[in-house]
Amino acid sequence: MSGNATYRLTNTSMLSVSAIEAPVVATSEEFDDRLEATYRRTGLRRGMLEALAGVRERRWWPDEVSFADAASLAGAKALAEAGITPSQVGVLISTAVTRPHLEPSSAVAVHHQLGLPTNCFSFDIANACLGFLNGIQVAGMMIDSGQVDYALLVDAEAIQKLHRATLDRLEQPDATAAEVKAQFASLTIGSGAAAMVLGRTDQHPEGHRILGGVSRSGSEHHELCVGDLNLMQTDSRALFEAGIRLAIDTWNDAAEEFDWSQVDYFFCHQTSVKHIAAMAAAIGVSPDRCPTTVEEFGNLGAAAVPFTLARNLDRLQPGMRVMLLGIGSGLNTSFAEIAW
Numbered sequence: 136m137s138g139n140a141t142y143r144l145t146n147t148s149m150l151s152v153s154a155i156e157a158p159v160v161a162t163s164e165e166f167d168d169r170l171e172a173t174y175r176r177t178g179l180r181r182g183m184l185e186a187l188a189g190v191r192e193r194r195w196w197p198d199e200v201s202f203a204d205a206a207s208l209a210g211a212k213a214l215a216e217a218g219i220t221p222s223q224v225g226v227l228i229s230t231a232v233t234r235p236h237l238e239p240s241s242a243v244a245v246h247h248q249l250g251l252p253t254n255c256f257s258f259d260i261a262n263a264c265l266g267f268l269n270g271i272q273v274a275g276m277m278i279d280s281g282q283v284d285y286a287l288l289v290d291a292e293a294i295q296k297l298h299r300a301t302l303d304r305l306e307q308p309d310a311t312a313a314e315v316k317a318q319f320a321s322l323t324i325g326s327g328a329a330a331m332v333l334g335r336t337d338q339h340p341e342g343h344r345i346l347g348g349v350s351r352s353g354s355e356h357h358e359l360c361v362g363d364l365n366l367m368q369t370d371s372r373a374l375f376e377a378g379i380r381l382a383i384d385t386w387n388d389a390a391e392e393f394d395w396s397q398v399d400y401f402f403c404h405q406t407s408v409k410h411i412a413a414m415a416a417a418i419g420v421s422p423d424r425c426p427t428t429v430e431e432f433g434n435l436g437a438a439a440v441p442f443t444l445a446r447n448l449d450r451l452q453p454g455m456r457v458m459l460l461g462i463g464s465g466l467n468t469s470f471a472e473i474a475w
Contacts, residue, residue, distance in 0.1 A: 147275040148342025151217035154445035157194035177312035189408030193325030193433030203244035205291035209330035217332040225283025230266030263463035266437035325433025329441035348471035405429035
């Protein structure tokens with residue numbers, strides 16, 4: 136019996152995907168400047184954020200920009216590029232890791248800002264960095280079943296609160312090397328927004344078909360990364376190793392059902408450049424088939440996959456095969472294939 140959960144879609148296509156950059160640049164050098172005294176006292180060295188993760192900089196939203204503002208910007212852009220009006224959207228799904236409050240859903244504020252109709256259902260899907268890929272599957276099933284004609288997925292990550300809290304904490308004279316290492320991953324994350332419009336293939340032959348995908352759970356690793364917007368603690372090495380193993384098991388188990396050896400491009404969730412290189416090597420593909428944004432924008436959480444896809448659309452040509460690949464804390468992994 137397969138250890139993967141598999142789904143296939145028959146009438147769902149991607150009509151557009153958009154990315155919105157957060158405008159405030161926060162460099163790794165600036166973070167190192169703030170932690171210089173802690174590094175000297177604990178025997179650590181500056182430059183680890185770039186040397187180990189490849190993150191030169193990440194972005195913040197201005198304080199006056201809300202989650203709904205950022206998500207709505209991406210959503211409005213995706214709708215315009217798809218040629219779909221707000222009145223046509225049947226479901227809105229917000230998939231972000233970060234969120235301003237526990238209730239109501241983050242989606243309702245975006246629904247209101249975009250002026251979506253009362254018959255447009257909205258809700259959040261939260262699954263660490265896999266939310267957007269899960270959203271594609273759920274929205275695709277709704278389209279395939281005839282419940283809706285169009286779905287809008289949005290994701291806005293706003294991480295500046297975590298960065299400020301982490302830097303304040305690690306600047307303290309009693310901060311230890313162990314605490315710096317446990318909170319290291321927090322400082323590699325970035326802010327940004329992305330959105331995607333899905334519609335019916337039989338109504339949009341110009342779209343890009345979502346063929347289906349697989350997912351797999353490795354929940355024995357659920358304590359390797361635990362956090363909120365004040366404190367995130369990560370066993371980075373163990374998370375890296377377990378995540379790669381889980382993704383390889385998923386890939387190998389899917390080989391008989393999906394022939395993914397000839398995929399042209401892989402758009403992956405990105406925690407570091409080393410993670411992408413290791414994943415590419417493990418599945419036997421060249422790293423240049425795995426475009427990255429982590430160096431300039433950091434780990435964008437659930438927005439990373441659609442954000443990177445949107446910024447690399449000029450690479451894609453009709454007939455290509457495109458893979459979306461995510462690994463999320465928990466651990467879970469999901470793959471989805473698009474026929475371009």
